[in-house]
Amino acid sequence: MYILLASGPEAGQACLLLLDAAGQPAAEPRIVARPDLSDAVSALERRNRPRWVWQRAQAWYPELLSAGVTVERCHDLSLCQAILAAAESTAGTGYPREVPPAAEPFEPRGLVDPAQDSLFEAATGARGAGPEELLAEFRAQLQAIRASTRPARLQLLLAAESAGALVAAEMQHTGVPWRADLHEKLLVEALGPRPPGTQRPAKMEALAAQLREKLGVATVNPDSPQELLRALHRAGIEAKSARSWELQEIDHPAIEPLLAYKKLSRLFSANGWFWLDQWVRHGRFRPEYVVGGVVSGRWASRGGGALQIPKQVRAAVHADPGHKLIVADAAQLEPRVLAALAQDSKMAEAAQSSDLYAGIAAQGFGGDRAKAKVALLGAIYGATTGESGRLMPQLARTYPRAVGLVEEAARAGERGEVVSTFLGRSSPPPSAAWRTAQQTTNEQEQRWADNLARSRGRFTRNFVVQGSAAEWASCWLAELRRALRSRPELGAELVFFLHDEVMVHCPETHVAQVSTLIAEAAQSAKDLIYGRAPINFPVTLAVVDHYDEAK
Known part of the structure; x- marks a missing residue:
């Protein structure tokens, strides 16, 4: 009805x-x-x-x-x-x-x-x-x-x-249980006392002073990429940008205080006192989630950065007295989904282990787990050069169905075709500009068109896996919600969800029962989507007082 x-x-x-x-x-x-x-x-x-x-x-x-x-x-x-x-x-x-x-x-x-x-x-x-x-x-x-x-x-x-x-x-x-007092303490320890107005915290200002000294300049605003880049160039530092990943490769005394400043700046701007005042009320953080906010079906959030709680403040996510946080993580979800999508029985056999990469290593990489992980993630994400490219032939020989599935998705994307997840979410079609680029007859422009095609192939290769993983996670979440609604006496609350991770807040006396429901919901999600397919979707559980203890 x-x-x-x-x-x-x-x-x-x-x-x-x-x-x-x-x-x-x-x-x-x-x-x-x-x-x-x-x-x-x-x-x-x-x-x-x-x-x-x-x-x-x-x-x-x-x-x-x-x-x-x-x-x-x-x-x-x-x-x-x-x-x-x-x-x-x-x-x-x-x-x-x-x-x-x-x-x-x-x-x-x-x-x-x-x-x-x-x-x-x-x-x-x-x-x-x-x-x-x-x-x-x-x-x-x-x-x-x-x-x-x-x-x-x-x-x-x-x-x-x-x-x-x-x-x-x-x-x-x-809302997510959130201790504002602990958050304040973390901010003071990292940044110094709360500054008045829009001034920099004391520790950031001290690092800015060190940066000026090392660069030999009287003034520079490290929050302005253009001004910072000019100061770096004047000091003989040939940086192409002010991004941290590039700065890390440079050997100069100014780099250390600059990187430290940028790290604290991210904390101050993204989860500082202003964020705390705006988003935490009555001991809870209440963001607005956007279901299907990413084209693959993953969630996004509208304000508050709910899906990007940094490690620096996770200790503030704290269970209420007499309660625990159960943080459940679907182990190696996307590789397991690939095995199910491809109906690759040999990879499914490896996935029976709680550590899929170890299972794959035992089957085709001489027990080297690191190589197995690099090869498999390279297949899913399209990393076909370097170590991943070198290992791809071995992966393809061992798991021809799984590798064949993502390779075909990549070729379809390169041809401008649409691909779909297991349940039927389809990728966006290519833009008109993309299609126009593919019709060029100019040799120089053709190289650019080929790069665009390969880029779209990497997108569609991953879309079928990431999107299908998002479907499994959605079914897991729905099944867990149904199970918790059927047991209101447990007093358990779903409080957080991030791609392949669920957080439940519940009384300490009911942790065992709720943990069982979480694991059973994962199995139910697998049965709903893939039926009796011989694939295992284990979840790891961490029972903690605060979020930073979970990982």
């Missing part, structure tokens, strides 16, 4: 419409005032256990969560539209295909204007779509799924994506 939730005919109203399995209205619309919405949704959730259909979970669910109401399932029309409009499997269904190509591989998207997360939302405008528009879109999506070449897989992908929308809103509402 579905229930459509949309804006009502007047401001301050909401419309609830019961739908049958085909998306047809099964009752008259019900109009409720927004202050009464949470009670109405709660009653319908208890009685019907429907799948809620709405334009965007973020537009409705936070309001319900604030009123203490949660829902079990939803269909997020905007997230599903983005997948369906680009999917190869819906190309012949008549569903609108107006998705623009991404400018860069794995580029975050939809991070500026929440109303522009999808073409559907852009078309309906900031006011939100009415029930008629949403109903028409929902029916079109159901038809596209049914008429697609792989409806079962596509339906699972859309269900997992929509479940992610619920998890994202719930994690934002719950």
Whole structure:
């Protein structure tokens, strides 16, 4: 059963419409005032256990969560539209295909204007779509799924994506446990006392003074790349940029204080006192996650840097008294996904071990784990030169199906074709500029076109693996959410998710039960996607008081 939730005919109203399995209205619309919405949704959730259909979970669910109401399932029309409009499997269904190509591989998207997360939302405008528009879109999506070449897989992908929308809103509402006092202490230890206004902290200012002394200049602003680069050149340092990775290769007395300054500057700007004041309230860090915010299906975040909590401040992520943090990490996820995608039985055999690289080393690299890792990651990410390129023939002889899969994805990308994940998320098509470059007859321009083709091949090579890994992680997250909802007595909270890592905050007395649920959810995710395939997806668990103890 579905229930459509949309804006009502007047401001301050909401419309609830019961739908049958085909998306047809099964009752008259019900109009409720927004202050009464949470009670109405709660009653319908208890009685019907429907799948809620709405334009965007973020537009409705936070309001319900604030009123203490949660829902079990939803269909997020905007997230599903983005997948369906680009999917190869819906190309012949008549569903609108107006998705623009991404400018860069794995580029975050939809991070500026929440109303522009999808073409559907852009078309309906900031006011939100009415029930008629949403109903028409929902029916079109159901038809596209049914008429697609792989409806079962596509339906699972859309269900997992929509479940992610619920998890994202719930994690934002719950927040990551964060000790502001510990964060303050870490900042003082690293930077010195909090400076007034926009002044530099004492330790950064001391390093800036050292830098000026070593460069022999009276003034230089190390926060200005242009000014810094000019000062370096005047001191005889032939740096091409002020980037840390390049500066590390230079032997000069000024480099050490400069690199130390840049490290502290990143901490001060990204997670300093201003960040703490802005993002941590009542002992919790509550960022807004963007489900499917990267073209491969990985999540992004809108403000706060939720997916980039640096090691320097992880000690501030601290369990409440009487609680623990369970940090679960899917071990070597992408190589295991590759084995499942390729149905490579020999690689699957190696993946039965908790250390896949050790298993691969034993099968084809004389037990040298380092070489096995370099070779396999080179195959996934397209590193075909140097050590990785030298080891590739051995990897291809040992695992022809796995290497063949990523090689074919790379060739498809070089030809300008679209590739898809296991469940059906498709890569963006190449841009018009890319296609124009491939049509050149000029010899010099042809070299540039070939470089563009190879670059796109590296993107599509990794897309099929990274995107399929994101699907498994989404199903893992959804299965874990379902398991924790079925055991409310455990008092466990999902508080953080990062690609292949999940953090749960729970009472210390229930750590064992929750740990079991996390591991079982990983197995359930594998069964949902790959069925009885002989592949293992183990998770490593760290039970800690604060996040920096986990890694």
